[in-house]
Amino acid sequence: MNTASALRAVYRPALRQQSPICDFLLPSFSHSQSRKQYASVTTSSASPKTEPAPETLNSQSAAKRRRPLSKEQQQFLDSALRVNQAGELAATLIYTHQTLPITRLHPHLRPLMHHMYSQEAGHFSTFNAMLIRHRVRPTAMYPVWTAAASTLGWVTGLMGREAAMACTEAVETEIGGHYNGQVRVLLSWVKEMEEKGEEVGEEMRELVDTLKRIRDEELEHLDEAVGEGAKEARPYELLNRLIRSGCKGAIWISEKV
């Protein structure tokens, strides 16, 4: 959170200025005020157990939602899906670059690395498809995240098993909390819709389900990484803090750009 708020303080004056040209091709900062009501998507990391489970989520009705989503809701989904795609891009790259050095030294980790990688690749293509379908632009920082994630994967891979696992632990803590926050927001919408007696709609139900499934898989990765000695990494504290603040910064930027 520190990094995010520090960044925010530094950039706020610049962000206030309305971008003169189409905010469609250029990243837009001007809408941040209107999103305030949902705070940041990264704030929550409550345990999934406390999560409400609205009944309509399990309803089999294929009815469509009649009332359009509000502008704020659409904006929230727009940036949420963009961040998710960027995150999964990074995840696939991290595992890709860690795999070789790690499995060479620890052949027993090959199935685990492969399992985690293929889940990330699945997440990535899920969000790619969502971006195409819902006409969400990818983050403008795409090349930057590509380079950063590859480097992170490569460096922690070279540092050895514990560092690689500490990297996974740190990343998945942030990502898991991030998905958790999104799931909570969507569930609060669902609750609101139920209270008003509105049809939730297939689209929303599917989205909540997908996010929950992916969130659970990320948290599995987290447990597996801890099981493989993430906490034994030296210097654990520094690595953990460094990577986690990197994730927070990247999420914050990708929500906007």
Next chain:
Amino acid sequence: MVNSKPCHAALKPSSCVRSKPCRRLYHSYEHERPPPFAPTESRILSAALSHVPTHGFATAALIQGARDAGYLDVSTNLFPTGPFSIVNYHLVTQRLALAKDAPSTNDTANNISENIRTLALRRLHANKPIIHRWQEALALLTTPAHLPTSLRELALLSDEFLFLAGSTDVTSTWYTNRAGLAVIYASAELYMTTDMSKDFVETEEFLTRRLAEGEKVKGLVGGVGAWAGMQAGGLVDGLRSKGIWI
């Protein structure tokens, strides 16, 4: 004056296309998008557009349009951007019209380039009835006050082409593709204003040529990236084969 009051309420714009462009949003399939113009607004502007061939993109066309729609001349005051609102109306409605009979992306999924060409051509041909007045519109579009709206509309058009053509690109080339296509379309539109050929075949050739050139450049850019990646990969492999663990 008294009569213009109800107009005020009726003309309350439903859209954000006026001066402050709205943001692009998550696109849901579960409901219709709200129409970009309020009914009255739409009636006056479409009537005004039909007077453009004779009056040009000018206040006169707007006044005629208001009269046709049964409003007083004074109601044109409700279009603060004056004749530009006719230009904008034309751009927005023609962009949205593209979706109505877009090429089916299912059976032609592998030919996105051809789909783009078809869509761009269809959009260019929608300018036919007013092409002799289009340079006036371009003058309005490029005045500093309207430039943000114009560029945004161009960007939205470019996005519409790619979306309807079935583009599945969500990497960093998303931006370059859209910018490149916008430039190509805008130059074809300008070319068309001086095209005297029958049924604008020269414009069509111009568009086709530009798009083909664009493809080549795109291939080149992609190629450079792939090449750099290959070199880096090769280097890493080479060092690894020398026993260095990287």
